[in-house]
Amino acid sequence: MPLSRRHSDRMRVAINLLTDDPFNPSGAHWFWTRVIPEMTRLLRDGESFHLMVSPKSRPTHDYGSSVGYITYPWSNEKRNLRTLSEHVYSPLRLPLSGIDVLNTLMAPIVKSAPKLVVHIKTLHAYTTPHAISPPARLYRQLSYPRTARLADAIILNSRSLVDEVQQYLKVDPAKIRLIPEAVDHDLFNPGDRDEAFAHVAKRYGVRENFVLFVSSLWPYKNCEGLIRAFAAAKSDLGDRQLVVVGPGRDVEYVGELKALAARLGVADDIVWVGGVPLEETVHFYRAADVFVYPSHNETFGLPILEAMASACPVVTSNVTAMPETAGGAALLADPKDADSIADQIVKACGPEGERLRARGPERAGEFTWAATAARTLDVYREVHEGHTV
Template identity: 30%
Template sequence: MLKDKAVIDIRWMVGNVRGMGRYAYQLIEPIQNSVTGVGPHNYVCERLPYQTIGNGFFPWWEQYIFPKFIKRQKVARVLCPYNTAPIKKLDAQLILVVHDLIYLKSWRDLPPSVSIYQTLGRIYRRFVVPKVIKNADVLLTVSEFTKSEIVERFAISPEAISVVPNSVNSTWFVDTPRPITGRDNYCLSVAGEAPSKNVKKLIKAFSLAAPDLPSDFTLKLVGIRVSQHEKFKNVAAQFHVEDRVEFVGFVTDSELKKLYRNAKSFVFASLFEGFGIPLIEAMASGTPIACSDTTSMPEVVGNAAVQFDPLDESAIAEALVQVTNNQELAQTLVDFGLERAKLFNEQAVEAQFKAFWNKLDAR
């Protein structure tokens, strides 16, 4: 029996843990001795005591099996750290983490993904999130930008929303970055195939920048599923840069760190971000950044990036040329980035999570 205990949904806390799963582990670190994980059958959580219940279609699990378990066990707190939660009002304190509201964008502003799975997930979140935000007893988000969106869209008091940013661990930080002049001739971008990642426009922008870059300079794209590579290769061919755009398949964390550290530059052309973890990865790696000037991204990078309008291919191209060819600027961005990244190291963010729980327990 878990009466008067806290439970957390562990669906993103198993296997190769990244992004929201890492955030969930950091969230519970200060109270880990009083938290039990809960997930569908066949889920294995190696870092937390857990129970598995039910299985089947995820919405069914979240909206029926999970709340039924909560009621039967009489738990005190329910932590839902991935934007969604049971719609029905619970007899427990609901702590909801909202990472972003991208899925609420209009279909015109953000067309459906090529992935049916992603599109169905977006439809589900569009239905569920507005309801659970209203029901949540405690709201937590990762950026001031997302907080402002929640306040504006749902008329929630700003004082009711806490902000604790994402972080990267110490293994990402370099003491002495590789000299810019000695790095490999490529620009790195970490992005998926979702329309919000703006990859098509980035490829077109790279084609505009290519004449002003070294002839052997390439764009390396990490994060797009192999099944979608051909589609984006066709885009590169359309703009006559098929020989200069490289699609990298799955990489380990170790391989990804090497890609960051050896790159002449990093470009992040996303249209919408609730935070933008690749930006702190790049800053901690000592890689000069060009990124979008929208949503949460300026808040994350501060003065450690050349910023551009992600809807303007010419602006993206100009920024890419600047951070790649101007070595003095690139070195300045490296220095600023390494300092800025310290705001998002694990120790700094752990302190903020402790403050979050202390404030909550003092209510």
């Protein structure tokens, strides 16, 4: 029986936000806090978003009356219980809410909505398996292939990730939607370098001009390689410090980094800032002589764009998605070669600096959350088209 006009125009989308730890927000958290408000502005009559949250994560996703909420007992502060509830509760709860399209990372064991959009941001279970725990790795390696088969569309943020997905999951190319991420230009933009330096000096104890690293301290982010490069370039960098901004989620690894700095004789030249609110990072980008992002594997590399938008010269890796994101507006180095990183740091602090400061905002300006949101919403509409009940 054909749908009435009123029902065919309805589209209720559930967005799974449970995979983020509300006490340690990840890049995925910042992605959704930018994209959801942009998408809600574009909704047509009969279209609505329903966010899957826990009591602890809901305050971190406050969008007022523009969205609905579906409350689960746990988010990623209780990873195992969160995973269990996604599989057990979703087949009951989502149909009760009349959900037409589910946007998630892993498909529930039992089909929970007529249409499934899978949003993959990393494939660490395959590309950097030692970066995650064995149980999590096994779960993802078992779940990804099935999820890819069931998906109506799979959203990926770079050509590099597309290649990885095809290598490990062998997805039907017709399902893939390439949608780059973006940068918040209201927050990240060129500003007064002297004011920014005064801010980080007063609040965080930075004393000298500095080389900057911004990232959670996971081994694959390669802060180790940066410390070795900083030590190798020290004679050319003068009194510059290395400022490390980001939470130390692996306490043992952070201890190893500090021990390495001591062995290399640069411990007194490193400022360990720790995690800071996102809005504080712009002061570091504006004040830094160079931002270095020598990761071994990235599917997009959002901090690259944040630094560029803030007119900070960038040195990043010549592998995976980083050259794609940089788009010729950064210096590239071999992340496995400390001397390669060191050489590019020295260039960025010297003759290449002004060119990179000018080119960075131009490149970052090509990426907006409004465009990302519009294309993501189009995917929901595309898979929903023709849905019947």
